[in-house]
Amino acid sequence: MSTLKNQGVTDAEHAGHLLRQMLRVRRLEEKCIELYSAAKIRGFLHVYIGEEAVAAGVMEALAPEDAVVATYREHGHALLRRVSAGAILAEMYGHAEGCCRGRGGSMHLFDAATRFYGGNAIVAGGLPLAVGLALADRMAGRQRVTVCFFGEGAVAEGEFHESMNLAALWQLPVLFCCENNLYAMGTALGRSESQTDIALKAAAYEISAWAVDGMDVLAVEQAAGRAVDAVRSGGGPHFLELRTYRFRAHSMFDPELYREKSEVAQWMERDPISLLQGAMQEAGQLPEEDWAALQADVDAEISTAVGFAENGTPEPVSELSRFVYSDRAEDGGYTGDGGTAERDTRSGKGGAEG
Amino acid sequence: MKTTYREAMRAALRDAMQRDERVFLMGEDVGRYGGSFAVSLGLLEEFGPDRIRDTPLSESGFVGAGIGAALGGMRPVVEIMTVNFSLLALDQIINNAATLLHMSGGQFNVPIVIRMTTGAGRQLGAQHSHSLEGWYAHIPGLRILTPATLADARGMLWTALQDPDPVLIFEHGSLYNMAGDLDDDAGPVDVDKAALLRHADGTGESLTLITYGGTLPLVLAAADQLAEEGIDTDVIDLRTLRPLDTHTILDSVAGTHRAVVVDEGWRSGSISAEIAARICELAFFDLDAPVERVCSLEVPVPYAKHLEEAALPSVGRVMAAARRAVGANG
Ligand SMILES: Cc1ncc(C[n+]2csc(CCOP(=O)(O)OP(=O)(O)O)c2C)c(N)n1
Ligand SMILES: [Mg+2]
Numbered sequence: 001m002s003t004l005k006n007q008g009v010t011d012a013e014h015a016g017h018l019l020r021q022m023l024r025v026r027r028l029e030e031k032c033i034e035l036y037s038a039a040k041i042r043g044f045l046h047v048y049i050g051e052e053a054v055a056a057g058v059m060e061a062l063a064p065e066d067a068v069v070a071t072y073r074e075h076g077h078a079l080l081r082r083v084s085a086g087a088i089l090a091e092m093y094g095h096a097e098g099c100c101r102g103r104g105g106s107m108h109l110f111d112a113a114t115r116f117y118g119g120n121a122i123v124a125g126g127l128p129l130a131v132g133l134a135l136a137d138r139m140a141g142r143q144r145v146t147v148c149f150f151g152e153g154a155v156a157e158g159e160f161h162e163s164m165n166l167a168a169l170w171q172l173p174v175l176f177c178c179e180n181n182l183y184a185m186g187t188a189l190g191r192s193e194s195q196t197d198i199a200l201k202a203a204a205y206e207i208s209a210w211a212v213d214g215m216d217v218l219a220v221e222q223a224a225g226r227a228v229d230a231v232r233s234g235g236g237p238h239f240l241e242l243r244t245y246r247f248r249a250h251s252m253f254d255p256e257l258y259r260e261k262s263e264v265a266q267w268m269e270r271d272p273i274s275l276l277q278g279a280m281q282e283a284g285q286l287p288e289e290d291w292a293a294l295q296a297d298v299d300a301e302i303s304t305a306v307g308f309a310e311n312g313t314p315e316p317v318s319e320l321s322r323f324v325y326s327d328r329a330e331d332g333g334y335t336g337d338g339g340t341a342e343r344d345t346r347s348g349k350g351g352a353e354g
Numbered sequence: 355m356k357t358t359y360r361e362a363m364r365a366a367l368r369d370a371m372q373r374d375e376r377v378f379l380m381g382e383d384v385g386r387y388g389g390s391f392a393v394s395l396g397l398l399e400e401f402g403p404d405r406i407r408d409t410p411l412s413e414s415g416f417v418g419a420g421i422g423a424a425l426g427g428m429r430p431v432v433e434i435m436t437v438n439f440s441l442l443a444l445d446q447i448i449n450n451a452a453t454l455l456h457m458s459g460g461q462f463n464v465p466i467v468i469r470m471t472t473g474a475g476r477q478l479g480a481q482h483s484h485s486l487e488g489w490y491a492h493i494p495g496l497r498i499l500t501p502a503t504l505a506d507a508r509g510m511l512w513t514a515l516q517d518p519d520p521v522l523i524f525e526h527g528s529l530y531n532m533a534g535d536l537d538d539d540a541g542p543v544d545v546d547k548a549a550l551l552r553h554a555d556g557t558g559e560s561l562t563l564i565t566y567g568g569t570l571p572l573v574l575a576a577a578d579q580l581a582e583e584g585i586d587t588d589v590i591d592l593r594t595l596r597p598l599d600t601h602t603i604l605d606s607v608a609g610t611h612r613a614v615v616v617d618e619g620w621r622s623g624s625i626s627a628e629i630a631a632r633i634c635e636l637a638f639f640d641l642d643a644p645v646e647r648v649c650s651l652e653v654p655v656p657y658a659k660h661l662e663e664a665a666l667p668s669v670g671r672v673m674a675a676a677r678r679a680v681g682a683n684g
Contacts, residue, residue: 098459102459103456103457103458104458108458110457110458110459110462111461112458112461112462118457119457120450122450125418125445128421128422128446129419129421129422131419132419132420132424133422133423133426136426137426158414159415162414162415162416163415163419165412165415166416166419169410323455323458323459325495325497326463326519
């Protein structure tokens with residue numbers, strides 16, 4: 001399966017682009033960890049370090065009009081879907097300049113302009129949404145594709161099975177991308193599933209499904225390209241099981257008691273960034289100065305983004321109850337807290353009568 | 355025009371499907387079976403299987419798909435057979451439909467309508483007799499409608515479909531066969547205000563009866579009997595449980611000085627508790643008597659007819675509460 005080893009890197013420019021994309025995610029998240037430790041970012045923070053080839057490869061296959069649904073481990077997906085690093089970081093700062101004006105945070109990044117539908121912190125909760133987005137496209141006769149990312153832990157949830165069945169039953173234009181990093185928090189796949197071949201589960205719903213080396217960005221890109229083309233041309237739902245590994249803890253609160261350091265070290269030898277970088281260097285496609293320039297570029301992007309987030313403004317508390325319901329002229333800004341305004345008018349009247 | 359609540363609902367669905375091609379109905383047995391309460395009977399033949407879409411038994415899956423379709427520009431009407439089964443879709447309703455607009459900083463509104471039957475009274479036992487609409491009314495981001503009249507059965511759906519945000523419509527199972535006259539040109543209704551269906555004329559002792567949904571008919575019957583006893587009532591049909599039209603309640607209580615809230619939900623932590631609290635917060639000095647509540651007894655709804663009847667609000671219990679409220683002043 002290893003495209004990197006077997007085929008070498010054919011298009012140096014494109015490989016360089018993929019390398020950059022993965023590095024952007026890596027550096028963004030390394031910065032997130034730093035900012036978390038400095039208490040600039042709070043809440044839960046789940047990083048994607050080690051899994052970057054998955055988002056980088058799949059996003060290449062998408063068109064701007066396609067839709068993406070992801071999980072709480074979605075900083076990379078958002079960034080590679082073209083949500084700016086600044087808007088992502090500002091969101092984690094709780095600033096008005098954040099992509100959700102400080103209401104979402106790390107686990108709930110959304111962006112209408114790029115059709116990025118989250119950022120869903122309920123395991124498997126995004127799958128039915130993806131099915132519905134695809135249903136809308138199908139009913140409206142549009143040739144768009146919805147891609148749904150989720151972890152292998154989601155496979156045990158009912159919403160996974162309901163969504164597989166609906167997508168297949170209605171032949172909807174959706175690509176399911178299962179990021180199999182072998183663990184759901186501390187639960188290894190073999191300890192939670194009676195059948196650990198995930199692609200096989202999807203195949204049981206009559207969905208075309210196959211497993212891909214998720215550390216090999218070219219293999220991911222190739223598989224995603226094939227799958228997206230098939231989905232777009234009316235081939236019904238497709239499913240990729242992307243075999244990958246998370247190098248870091250589940251979140252910032254995980255002492256990693258459930259796996260051996262040696263296992264992590266072994267997987268880190270297949271770091272998707274080093275793999276591509278190495279293959280390119282071997283093929284003479286990545287001169288030292290280019291690699292240095294690429295890193296400098298990415299570092300500059302991230303530090304600009306940090307500056308943007310740092311200089312942002314906290315979303316005003318006066319805006320707190322906005323967006324519970326859509327702004328409506330006739331609605332009088334009802335927030336569900338029916339008390340305050342009414343108490344003012346009524347207590348005057350009641351007081352006079354009493 | 356003579357019609358029933360069921361037919362009025364169906365007319366509303368047909369009208370919505372004709373008016374807006376983005377509207378479609380999806381749910382278990384809405385098509386070939388004709389709807390488990392026969393609301394959508396005949397619509398499959400009229401609109402075809404794409405728009406009258408039968409789903410598998412996957413409440414979370416198809417409610418979530420409805421939310422996704424709403425995000426994708428459609429105007430789905432999702433039918434959940436009964437509120438009891440909506441518990442399997444709570445994740446989608448509460449974690450997604452109700453939150454997406456806010457979590458996304460105003461970027462993604464969810465124009466979905468979710469209809470479901472609610473309520474007890476047909477000897478179906480605990481798992482088929484829940485009244486959880488007040489519980490849903492706890493959730494910011496949702497709008498909760500409880501049509502209890504033919505006009506509202508006919509008119510609320512289109513209004514709900516115009517709402518940019520999620521709307522849940524609760525249809526009490528005992529209302530479907532309710533028959534009566536409806537204007538030939540009946541159409542969309544506003545859902546922002548509660549309705550004052552009966553107005554105390556100021557003679558005798560007065561009080562406000564506040565209810566919604568399935569208990570409206572028994573409250574109206576109680577009001578008739580109370581009138582014979584010289585107790586004069588305002589009857590408020592809340593129509594919408596969230597947002598609550600507090601003003602209509604307060605205006606009435608300002609005139610009657612007493613209130614009885616009738617709610618098929620359980621008393622603890624209920625919509626009746628919310629209403630009583632608002633009256634106490636905002637109209638305390640208007641009151642001549644403590645607010646009374648008539649709710650379901652706090653037991654899983656039992657099967658046996660006499661037990662079920664004893665557990666649910668009844669005309670007798672409403673009258674007793676009304677007499678207590680009036681007596682408390684005397
Ligand atoms: C429905 C639900 N149950 C439990 C959790 C708590 N939780 C958060 S992440 C996670 C593990 C999910 O693992 P997986 O789907 O493999 O994704 P990964 O974190 O490995 O990317 C759990 C159990 C949750 N967010 N949602
Ligand atoms: Mg996992």
